[in-house]
Amino acid sequence: MARHPWLLVCLLWPLLTHGAPLPQVEQLMREFTTTLRQRELTTQFADMTAFFGDRLDASAGTKTFSDKTGNCRLPWFDWMMRHPVESVGFADEYTRALHAAAGRNTGAPSGVVTLATPKLDDRVPRTQLPPRPLVAVSDPGLRELIRTITLVHQLHTQALAPLTPTEREELIATLYPQTTGNAQAPRFADPTGGRRVCDLLEKLDRLPLLQAAEALAHLSDARSLRQLRRTAARYARGNAPVAIKTPAGMVMFGGAGADTYHLDEHPDICAVIDIDGDDTYIEGSVSTDRPVLVILDLGGNDRYEGQTPGIQGAAILGASLLVDTAGDDVYRAGNVAQGSALAGVGLLLDQAGHDQYFGDKRVQGQAVCGLGVLLDRAGDDKYRAALLGQGVGGPLGFGLLDDGSGNDHYYAGGKYPDNYDDTPGYNGWSQGVGVGPRGTANGGIGVLLDGGGDDIYEADYFSHGGGYWFALGFARDFGGDDQRLGSTRTAWDGRERTEKRFLRYGNSFGVHYAAGYLFDDAGNDHYFTDFAGTGFTWDVGITALIDSDGDDRYEAGSGVCACFNAGLMLLLDRRGNDTYVSGNAGLAADKSDYHPQDARSYNFTFLLDLQGQDSYPAEIRNNAETVRGWAGGLVIDR
DSSP, X not given: OTTOHHHHHHHHHHHHHHOSOOHHHHHHHHHHHHHHHHTTOHHHHHHHHHHHHXXXXXXXXXXXXXXXXXTTOOHHHHHHHHOHHHHHHHHHHHHHHHHHHHTOSSOHHHHHHHHHGGGTOTTGGGOOOOOOOOOOOSSHHHHHHHHHHHHHHHHHHHHHTTSOHHHHHHHHHHHHHHHHSOSSTTSOSSHHHHHHHHHHHHHSOHHHHHHHHHHHHGGGSHHHHHHHHHHHHHHOOSSSOEEEEETTEEEEEEOSSOOEEEGGGOTTEEEEEEOSSOOEEEOOOOSSSSOEEEEEEOSSOOEEEOOSSSBSSEEESSEEEEEEOSSOOEEEOSSSBSSEEEEEEEEEEEOSSOOEEEOSEEESSEEXXXXXXEEEOSXXXXXXXXXXXXXXXXXTXXXXXXXXXXXXXXXXXXXXXXXXXXXXXXXXXXXXXXEOOTTTOOOOEEEEEEOSSOOEEEEOEEESXXXXXXXXXXXXXOSSOOXXXXXXXXXXXXXOOSSOOOOBSBXXXXXXXXXXXXXXXXXXXXXXXXXXXSSEEESSEEEEEEEOSSOOEEEESSBSSEEESSEEEEEEEOSSOOEEEXXXXXXXXXXXXXXXXXXXXXXXXXXXXXSSOOBOOTTOXXXXXXXXXXXXXXXXXX
């Protein structure tokens, strides 16, 4: 830690401003540590932690072993993996802080950006946002808009500045096809080309990208929106939208009518502000051709349609903001959309209404090298993605989907066949998942948060609160009777599935040098995975599943708090009459097949159920302590 004093600031700042972990999380951490001491396992756990650190050191920077590399590694990931027990407390506090910021009546995106950016770049806490350029425009709202867009343009240029002209053209040509052209997630289209893309991404100056996110986020603050509404009312007259030429580009103002904006037919448009009406927005791609776009729709039941990558609050090598303040809205897109970014910033804020989001790959809060954020404040919403959606962080990326309230339905998968020959199903890689392209680069940070309501989660392979390949994933539901149903029930297009329903790796997992965390704060909840899930680690992994209240059901054909090939799995159920269905419940394997050469590669599993009349497999008894596998696997029921 002494080598990275800035990392201590990044980690402790949220704690200092938002408080310590919840009492039940502190109890889990304390009881696990006490149990290790009482059972004389402290040395073995310290050995496992040291083994984690050695493996991270052996692949750090330019070092490699096997297919493990250090490129695109995030310092926060490194710290979490080196502190397995403490990481659970940080995961609890950080997800609460993010959700609190997202739920603020004013400044929600700004608060989220403030919390997210230190996890991606250590310089952010010490750096002031550059001053916005002066603009000779009398209207205060228009002046603020132009100054912000001009600043974001400048920051975008600074971010690309470390690349030579040849490298810039190469990245423009290869970024999208390499990261998104392969349906066999998480690998890139080809290892050599993918590694080259990641090398170029590491060369970018990411600080200006993150500063661009902060600058754009301020336009969604309540004060800015009120001011811009007055500006739009001044300029928008008559039935047709009005275009104003500004130093930053063309700004469109729409009135109360039902307007249609064909955004890609006018690539010089940098902003649209529409006061009201049931409007339609067609395409609106953000890339190096149009590196900045702001859309503020202040009323009406609106439709956002398109298939071009980088639309609907998304960007490829650019920065985009979409704010919709009211109405039941529909968002339909293909790839890289709806709060998504590739080497850029994508922010989408929907403040009200029963909304529907449809997308294919890398959508709904996803990022590679940058920030992708989707905030939906209220309403019974539906999210549908096929692959890499709903809170996904790829290399150098932070992806967040936060839904404030309502009975919501999350669907991810149902289209692309899975990577395994021995089991059926589809790929998902969604819903609060950090993903690294194996053998090419480390992954990022993926977060899915839901504030309340009776929610339904459907997802296919590698989904919901998990990490894969040097990455971190977080999922949290703050209230309601939630159903984590396992694999998707229909195909992505609504037709009958062609693959048998099967979920492999779901509901809290850490796989291949990664960590995943799943929290549920209230309600009678159901967790289901067919194989290797519902609290499962595999090959240098950390995972925690914490349910604070309710009569819950945990199911997995192989899993429910199980650990194999070096790792830590913690499951806490604080209260309720719970049911555990798995032959491996609470199991810690007695050896590591993947690391037989190192005696320190232990497995530790700790299932703690504090209250209620619970149902377990026959080998486990109520009101007792049961060892599962070896001494490092323990079920404690009280």
